Amino acid sequence: MTETPQDPVEAALRLRASDADREKVAGLLRDAYAEGRLSPVEHEERLAEVYAATTYAELVPVLHDLPVPPGVLTLPGMSNAVALTQPAQVAVPGTGRGLSVDPARADQAQGVAIAVWSGVERRGAWVVPETQVCVAVMGGIELDLSEAVLTARETTFTVFALMGGVEVVVPEGVAVRMDAVGFMGGTAGPADIAPPGAPSIRITGLAVMGGIEVKRPKNKGAKAISGS
Structure with a gap:
């Protein structure tokens, strides 16, 4: 039986994030707070999520509704920025649409x-x-x-x-x-x-x-x- 190839993005998201990655995301949240995009409560809650994150899959979602410049946060082994820096896609099973x-x-x-x-x-x-x-x-x-x-x-x-x-x-x-x-x-x-x-x-x-x-x-x- 042929195994289904693993999505490289999904595989990279399972990797463990480093302290440098967490600090980079924390810096983006601080910038968003300074620009008035996040309330004090939202800022504190998301910072807590950042420092508790162990994988990229846990780290990336805290930026989901913020304007993140392309290339700011990249996944290991990939040249492109994480999907967060582009419109997030939700697959619709059985179709090529999303x-x-x-x-x-x-x-x-x-x-x-x-x-x-x-x-x-x-x-x-x-x-x-x-x-x-x-x-x-x-x-x-x-x-x-x-x-x-x-x-x-x-x-x-x-x-x-x-x-x-x-x-x-x-x-x-x-x-x-x-x-x-x-x-x-x-x-x-x-x-x-x-x-x-x-x-x-x-x-x-x-x-x-x-x-x-x-x-x-x-x-x-x-x-x-x-x-x-």
């Missing part, structure tokens, strides 16, 4: 979807803001994130559906938290669990005689759970 996270594209995001006696549909490589607002009044909204570009590791969808429906397709490997409630309506989301450190989608809001549903692409077989 959902990416790129904070630098926040100004390109489409932040509001409104359907009143009408419909709204977004697919392909559209840019999703950190907070997405959806309003469906006797209409429908369909948002497919399979090839979308997120602008934050944690994205919140604030949804209101009145005698209408909102459907969000979220690829495998992305966490989903359903906090929306239904009043004479319903909410549902996938029950599967995403891997640690995965980007997350939180759904909050209200469905009145309507529905809010989050599902995986092409019904991969994940069971649905009620969020109400």
